[in-house]
Amino acid sequence: MIHVAVFGNSKWSCLMKEILENEYSALFIQDGGEAITVDAFVVSGEPGQEFEISVQEFVRRYALGELTAIVIPKEYYMQQNELVLALLREGVEVHDIYDGIRLDPQIRNRPEAVACLITPMLHDPYLPYLEYHVADHCNLNCKYCTHYSPLVPQPVYTDYERFSADLRQLKKYIADIGVIRILGGEPLLNPELGRFIELTRELYPASIITVVTNGMLIDRLDPALIETMKKSMAFFHISFYPPLQDKVQGIREFLYEQGIPYTITPMITEFNKIQTMKPHQDEDFFYGCFQASCTCLHEGKVAPCYAPFTTKYFNEAFGQELPVDEGIDLYDDALTAPVLKAELLIPMRRCMYCTAGKACSWEIIGKDSALEDWVE
């Protein structure tokens, strides 16, 4: 008997447990394997039910050999990267982490689908999360913006043709993505945003597509973009900063009338100042950094976060030399999907310049900011 755990406690985790223990086990035994039993559901917070255990408890039972693997259903696309990094930090071997397929009760009647129910994470051509910029500059210029948008000296738009080639190249390695977030800077500044959305939907038909915006331009949306978003089933995620306060109710009503789904954060009144010029050597810092879950695509490369691609603005503004030459080259002939996925789990040199940060009041910064405004 093989003892495993499944992440989460939703209906998807329950369905995964049932199929693993029944249809999948039956196929596995036919092929000379052993029956699989799911001993626990692993939850991120405090366990609430008897069958639930925390990530720490999973790690303890894994170290004792009581649990041999964890299965993460694809429905947990927003938690997966962070969870995997936490498991690796605690000593769980990457080959004991499995992706589940997109679940649907009907697959129980399809042996060919059941046979693919789980895949070792590194060998699954799937990313839970991807983000990309369509504009590096922004119309809000928040102090401590982690993407350095206030330091972008003039408007910088992502080149559509270049991006199109890059996304097609990524598709050779990554067949499916949980959620794709289109952001910046401010994505609504890019007049070609609709083309990016359409291409993303064409190449990744099952993904959730979100445009992450500060909302300041939503009441001036081009009707053509509204149609594209509806047709492409893309929705908005609005980061609610104080200047949006007087507009927010109108935006809610407008998006409701237009039939575009959206989420909106509570008002953001604090930012974290996370950058230091005193490099640390703490490799584990990466494994606890929530932004290390934000796989980013930019100019032919992917990286665990945006920093390798936007730090150039910081360097140029203040004459610094923080690392900017990292990221995985999608056009490298030696690249394979497992290599790509494994490299996303390795700390970057750029990580030495990030700290846990200090909470500071949100404010707008002028174009003439100083180095001290940005670093701890």
Ligand code: SF4
């Ligand atoms: S709205 Fe977002 S992208 Fe724009 S400056 Fe603020 S944090 Fe940066």
Ligand code: SF4
């Ligand atoms: S550079 Fe590393 S530590 Fe800094 S935000 Fe990105 S992943 Fe996190």
